[in-house]
Amino acid sequence: MTQSEEDLIRDRISSLISPQLIRRRARVQGVLKRRRKVNIVALVYTLVFGFAGAARRSIAGFRRAYGAATRTTLVPSAFYSRFTPELAELMRSLVLHAFQELSAKPAKWCKALAAFKDVFITDGSLIRLDDALQSDYPSVWTNHTKASVKLHVVASGAQRVPIELRLAPGATHDSRLLSIGPWCKGSLCLFDLAYFDGHIFRNIVEAGGDFVCPVRDNANWTVIAANDPAMVGRKTQDLLAALGGRSFEVVVDHVFRNVRERDFRQQHIPLRMIARWHAEARRHRVYVTSSDSIAADAVAAIYAMRWEIELLFRELKSQLRINHMPSRNKVVVECLIYAALLMLAVGRWLRHSLQPRDSNFPIERWTILMRQCAQELLALLLASANLRRVMGARLLLLLRAEGPDPNRRRLLLVQRAQQGTLA
Numbered sequence: 001m002t003q004s005e006e007d008l009i010r011d012r013i014s015s016l017i018s019p020q021l022i023r024r025r026a027r028v029q030g031v032l033k034r035r036r037k038v039n040i041v042a043l044v045y046t047l048v049f050g051f052a053g054a055a056r057r058s059i060a061g062f063r064r065a066y067g068a069a070t071r072t073t074l075v076p077s078a079f080y081s082r083f084t085p086e087l088a089e090l091m092r093s094l095v096l097h098a099f100q101e102l103s104a105k106p107a108k109w110c111k112a113l114a115a116f117k118d119v120f121i122t123d124g125s126l127i128r129l130d131d132a133l134q135s136d137y138p139s140v141w142t143n144h145t146k147a148s149v150k151l152h153v154v155a156s157g158a159q160r161v162p163i164e165l166r167l168a169p170g171a172t173h174d175s176r177l178l179s180i181g182p183w184c185k186g187s188l189c190l191f192d193l194a195y196f197d198g199h200i201f202r203n204i205v206e207a208g209g210d211f212v213c214p215v216r217d218n219a220n221w222t223v224i225a226a227n228d229p230a231m232v233g234r235k236t237q238d239l240l241a242a243l244g245g246r247s248f249e250v251v252v253d254h255v256f257r258n259v260r261e262r263d264f265r266q267q268h269i270p271l272r273m274i275a276r277w278h279a280e281a282r283r284h285r286v287y288v289t290s291s292d293s294i295a296a297d298a299v300a301a302i303y304a305m306r307w308e309i310e311l312l313f314r315e316l317k318s319q320l321r322i323n324h325m326p327s328r329n330k331v332v333v334e335c336l337i338y339a340a341l342l343m344l345a346v347g348r349w350l351r352h353s354l355q356p357r358d359s360n361f362p363i364e365r366w367t368i369l370m371r372q373c374a375q376e377l378l379a380l381l382l383a384s385a386n387l388r389r390v391m392g393a394r395l396l397l398l399l400r401a402e403g404p405d406p407n408r409r410r411l412l413l414v415q416r417a418q419q420g421t422l423a
Contacts, residue, residue: 006389009396010380012353013346016098029090038082042070042382047339048346049378058326069382083332091338098345102161112302115293117186119157121306124150124174125313132328139170152177157305160312160363161348167337175200184209188291190306198256202269210291212303215273221252224270240275240284249274249296274299311364316340319367354399361403369402
């Protein structure tokens, strides 16, 4: 193994969150107001890799991990005092930088999704907190979980990488956290019924994007265009009842009021409704879309790709254990949430760097490897030059050996969506 390969892992991590970047942003955020005993670079690395690798998570455990990695001894107050709003903002800025770097590598879509520049999925997930944080993060549940923070994400479907994220009180509705931006242009957005809102539909279309989402059971639109002229003017509920056992598609008139902006005028937007008959369930599965380029028989497979964001949240909660917040302090909680997200970004960055073209490293399998190797990665980043080479070579061999999918014939969600098949 060459010296460049021995340093590959450390060099790739440093290319995403380098010590220079951490120090520069720390100065901008006001974290480094004066020189102290705590090394800000080592602190950030400890939070990121210590969060993923700790068997039992506690602030004292982070302090001990920092001391072991840097070979220094700190009294608790010197360590705990570094958890400030400025540190939380630093962690947030590093997360946004990392995800921006990851999203700079556009996906290449084919077949059923060839018409789109990218596919984005949006959703939110609740992270339970200690009840003491109820005033800062009131939960949607008040009987058994009084405090929770909602992590709202817009993620790339190809890489399962967030491009936008927000932290909000758990009681905040998902639709109020979605901000339509330039990322939407030329892309397809997938979301669930929480975003079934004419205001969101219109904003996506006006931004140059398209969307697919399921239809509410009580939606009863008027048909304004169809291949069968007899359907025009009828209500969609009547058609669904009359055409059992048969798939069909029509163009409907979606009428809405923009209540959020206090605009109570009726507004109209034409949408394409696709009803696919599901023989096993003996009912239609109904979708609505603004796109004319999606084949009707592929819409169910394309929408199934929305599960990528559920897998992202499962990855954060099951593998990175983002639900385990060992603090009643709002700033500490925010720092640790951003640390978990930064660990996720580092894992994606390394996966992209180490995955051969003729092999597939499943995302969640790779995250498990990252979690299991987190302490070694922390030691690698902070070790002396001689130790780095030995540790780097050993880690590289391990990751390359354990990363590939043992089931090579398995079709992933993204592949099935592009082929337009659920099987």
